Amino acid sequence: MMKTKIAGSSYFLAILMAIAVLFWTQARVQAAEANELVIADFDTGDKPNNIGGDLGSWNKDPNDETQGCHMAFASDDAKGNPAGFSIQLDYDVDSKNPAYNGFWMKLNGADLSAYKFLNFYIKGDAKAGFTKRVKLELKDMSNKPSPYVVGGITDKWQKISVPFEKLRQISDWKHINEFVLVFDDVNSRPKAGTIFVDNITVSKE
Ligand SMILES: [Ca+2]
Numbered sequence: 001m002m003k004t005k006i007a008g009s010s011y012f013l014a015i016l017m018a019i020a021v022l023f024w025t026q027a028r029v030q031a032a033e034a035n036e037l038v039i040a041d042f043d044t045g046d047k048p049n050n051i052g053g054d055l056g057s058w059n060k061d062p063n064d065e066t067q068g069c070h071m072a073f074a075s076d077d078a079k080g081n082p083a084g085f086s087i088q089l090d091y092d093v094d095s096k097n098p099a100y101n102g103f104w105m106k107l108n109g110a111d112l113s114a115y116k117f118l119n120f121y122i123k124g125d126a127k128a129g130f131t132k133r134v135k136l137e138l139k140d141m142s143n144k145p146s147p148y149v150v151g152g153i154t155d156k157w158q159k160i161s162v163p164f165e166k167l168r169q170i171s172d173w174k175h176i177n178e179f180v181l182v183f184d185d186v187n188s189r190p191k192a193g194t195i196f197v198d199n200i201t202v203s204k205e
């Protein structure tokens with residue numbers, strides 16, 4: 001009689017603990033979701049991005065065939081997702097004319113005011129060669145670019161986190177228009193190569 005009672009109460013305790021763990025896990029998942037907003041993981045292998053924004057490459061002078069940037073979806077995913085994709089940028093700023101080009105992506109006026117960091121993954125292609133430095137720009141609806149130079153790019157995926165306070169020209173975090181990457185003949189050495197970008201997010205920490 002006594003034995004059954006003990007077995008019964010420990011069974012009850014185990015259920016209580018399982019419920020507690022379940023709630024704790026759920027709370028953690030919800031906290032993680034609220035902590036980070038995925039803007040673009042490119043995992044559909046197509047446009048638009050995760051918040052409905054268009055994206056593509058841009059060229060300063062489309063008539064100058066000696067410079068340009070070509071965008072493609074690459075199967076090399078930053079998080080190792082075998083079904084995922086990243087963005088491949090083949091750039092060339094080697095020209096006798098002033099040269100710059102890169103990647104643009106719309107954020108459709110997203111409200112990022114609850115977040116503190118702009119994050120993304122970047123790496124270069126060892127075979128094609130790649131610049132170790134690239135300039136990013138974030139723009140609110142005024143389209144004034146907030147430039148930030150990312151350095152130390154290697155041929156391995158690396159997470160870059162840019163604190164919002166470094167993006168000084170943004171005056172309206174409630175309406176963000178565009179994310180831009182710039183290859184230019186100042187920062188880009190070598191002047192032609194391949195860069196991969198993936199998993200562009202904003203986060204609170
Ligand atoms: Ca991806």
Ligand SMILES: [Ca+2]
Pocket residue numbers: 066067092093094095192
């Ligand atoms: Ca060239």
